[in-house]
């Protein structure tokens with residue numbers, strides 16, 4: 001039988017050689033690459049089961065994003081390009097942890113619980129990042145997919161969001177786009193060129209300095225550039241010659257609030273960083289006083305939301321818009337969205353799956369993590385209304401043009417997941433259309449100084465949280481202690497949460513000055529020990 005065959009191949013080629021228990025976390029499984037072989041094989045098996053269950057093409061991505069080169073990871077993708085549902089994470093976890101001789105039982109159990117007809121056909125699309133370990137891990141995934149008699153489309157090197165895009169296209173034939181990497185470049189560049197046609201700019205300079213984290217974004221950006229011509233000149237650094245994510249990339253820039261290596265930052269330069277798998281984006285520049293200034297996910301979210309809001313007003317379309325953030329969003333951004341933009345803003349736990357889900361509550365849902373991961377979702381109703389109005393010749397020019405622009409922006413945005421390439425093209429489009437420099441963009445509100453630190457503890461899972469991770473419920477007394485510390489700071493806010501990707505507790509703090517934010521983070525950190 002098919003499960004016995006899968007277990008046989010597993011024992012022979014991809015035996016379990018890991019003693020510790022692992023869990024399918026915020027971003028799938030992520031750990032040292034040399035412990036992952038059997039897990040990826042088994043995720044190959046699960047991706048086929050999931051495809052049979054859904055009756056469509058599922059996805060499997062090999063990457064550990066911004067983690068160091070020695071790590072790797074695997075995550076599964078649902079038909080519309082979203083993350084595998086949380087309800088299936090427990091299957092991934094038990095499959096990863098079961099001993100080789102009990103593998104058959106777990107597979108049977110999943111099939112039974114989800115009423116899966118194992119004779120149904122299945123297809124899985126896979127992609128991988130540029131890590132040294134990624135190729136052999138992707139071969140383990142192929143073995144898993146084939147052992148379960150699934151068909152495998154191996155797309156080789158891709159950014160994570162490119163694979164999400166392709167899976168979505170494969171399941172919505174003719175609707176979202178052509179299900180190839182080429183199709184992705186064509187769709188995005190066509191929209192970008194349309195939106196930037198006839199632009200009149202004085203302050204906006206069509207030249208960007210881009211740090212590619214030495215990741216898979218590097219070769220992919222190069223391919224994209226062939227389509228952009230001279231509409232946007234991109235000068236790249238950390239484009240694959242150096243060490244992956246080492247002192248570069250979106251996570252490094254955001255956390256250390258510093259420019260990456262390889263970039264000689266001068267006033268007047270507009271700079272951005274991708275992360276290792278191309279799903280995060282942050283911008284930065286040097287002020288005329290010579291200070292490093294970060295334009296993070298919160299700044300990108302407010303830029304997007306304000307622009308879309310203006311277009312909605314001009315189009316007179318009656319669609320509601322909302323913004324989704326996490327506890328890491330800078331307090332100033334939340335105040336600005338509430339008080340100045342007057343757009344509803346929701347806070348959810350860390351992890352794209354939570355943000356994505358919440359954003360679906362709105363006709364137009366903008367979601368971003370402060371770390372630079374985010375996108376915009378347009379509901380089916382919104383898409384239909386916008387496209388209808390864009391092609392309605394009976395309307396006056398202003399109303400119709402706004403709808404045309406909204407429709408084209410929809411094509412530029414990767415709605416399946418946050419996408420550094422797509423988000424970058426949207427930022428550039430908005431800056432050009434407003435004729436803004438980074439300073440103009442940054443002037444909407446001033447970030448409160450903040451600090452993030454990580455605390456190594458015996459067992460991070462002893463810390464439990466509530467209220468979208470903004471308060472702890474366990475261990476007893478911790479929240480009271482944090483409250484007491486925070487009360488001593490002007491504009492103080494702080495929280496502690498267990499990481500979903502590393503064996504640490506993370507502490508975030510903000511306060512009126514950088515020194516105070518640093519101090520507050522340390523004081524809260526001491527309470528966590």
Ligand code: 16G
Pocket residue numbers: 026027065350351352353369371373498499500501502506
């Ligand atoms: C993963 C998440 C990201 C989150 C980060 C937090 C996805 C695709 N990625 O990279 O959204 O911000 O983990 O990690 O969900 P942490 O739990 O270790 O702080």
Ligand code: ZN
Pocket residue numbers: 065066275276277278279280
């Ligand atoms: Zn990433």
